[in-house]
Amino acid sequence: MLIQSVSQLIGHTPLIDLQIDIPNHSHIYAKLEMFNPGGSIKDRLGQYMIQDGIDRGKINDSTTIIEPTAGNTGIGVALTTQQHGLRTILVVPEKFSFEKQQLMKALGAELINTPSELGIKGAIKKARDIAANIENSYVPMQFENPANPAAYYHTLAPELIEDLGQPITAFVAGAGSGGTFAGIAKYLKEQNSATQTIVVEPEGSILNGGPAHPHRTEGIGVEFVPPFFKEVQIDQTLTIPDQAAFSQVKQLARTQGLFVGSSSGAALAASLQVAERLPQNSRIVTVFPDSSERYMSEHIYD
Numbered sequence: 001m002l003i004q005s006v007s008q009l010i011g012h013t014p015l016i017d018l019q020i021d022i023p024n025h026s027h028i029y030a031k032l033e034m035f036n037p038g039g040s041i042k043d044r045l046g047q048y049m050i051q052d053g054i055d056r057g058k059i060n061d062s063t064t065i066i067e068p069t070a071g072n073t074g075i076g077v078a079l080t081t082q083q084h085g086l087r088t089i090l091v092v093p094e095k096f097s098f099e100k101q102q103l104m105k106a107l108g109a110e111l112i113n114t115p116s117e118l119g120i121k122g123a124i125k126k127a128r129d130i131a132a133n134i135e136n137s138y139v140p141m142q143f144e145n146p147a148n149p150a151a152y153y154h155t156l157a158p159e160l161i162e163d164l165g166q167p168i169t170a171f172v173a174g175a176g177s178g179g180t181f182a183g184i185a186k187y188l189k190e191q192n193s194a195t196q197t198i199v200v201e202p203e204g205s206i207l208n209g210g211p212a213h214p215h216r217t218e219g220i221g222v223e224f225v226p227p228f229f230k231e232v233q234i235d236q237t238l239t240i241p242d243q244a245a246f247s248q249v250k251q252l253a254r255t256q257g258l259f260v261g262s263s264s265g266a267a268l269a270a271s272l273q274v275a276e277r278l279p280q281n282s283r284i285v286t287v288f289p290d291s292s293e294r295y296m297s298e299h300i301y302d
């Protein structure tokens, strides 16, 4: 394959039919988003949101891009803004992994850290404050930009239908901004209203009514209900403890040769729970958003 730019490598990731013990002879298929060039599902989002900003006249040659992020969105945004030569400032709560922060800087982005205790809300506020002081700046704001779910509605969701070629019994995905879940769930329900949609959060996230507290599972978990959830049917919300997510991360490396991050571990733990209550021979589709290699400093395999 001859290419001219890494942007050509975004999307069309493989869907793996996991060869593990699954209740009721069902199958779990996982979209391997680590195979995007920036190493996560968020490369799709960065490319889509920046193009959307250009198309809507919000971004020109001298616009400064500012975005609050847990890291993967920052890498995805920087991968695209680099191609357009746009100054990029990423606002990241300091708790998020060292590797992701290094990669954002390597791509040429400027990084601003906010205190971990202030959570993602602290980073959102800081990004808005910075933007107010920079002329011709644009904040894509993944947490409320309709281009976020649209990125997945138009790319990843149709790929799932095409990759599998058979009806999907259930779709399971974690939520951070909620864009992945909302965009894909909406598309799949339109294609087949019988497909069940299950959203996954770690303990310490508020979707199931639990109190907010810190968790080790990185990339998923919400401090507020994502606005995108208003437009999509959610059939079930599963709360997965950190320990269950990390246990699946280790199993996937040991038995499948797959190096996935903790949000993928949570997605698998949830998919296995769903398989227990679904009929025999169900087809459960999930998303593995990134690789464990960006969490080595957090001792993901210890």
Ligand code: PMP
Binding pocket: 040, 070, 072, 073, 174, 175, 176, 177, 178, 179, 180, 181, 218, 219, 220, 261, 263, 264, 289, 290
């Ligand atoms: N997993 C990882 C590793 C992530 O970085 C993110 C995004 N924060 C998600 C899952 C959740 O994706 P979304 O923001 O689309 O809900």
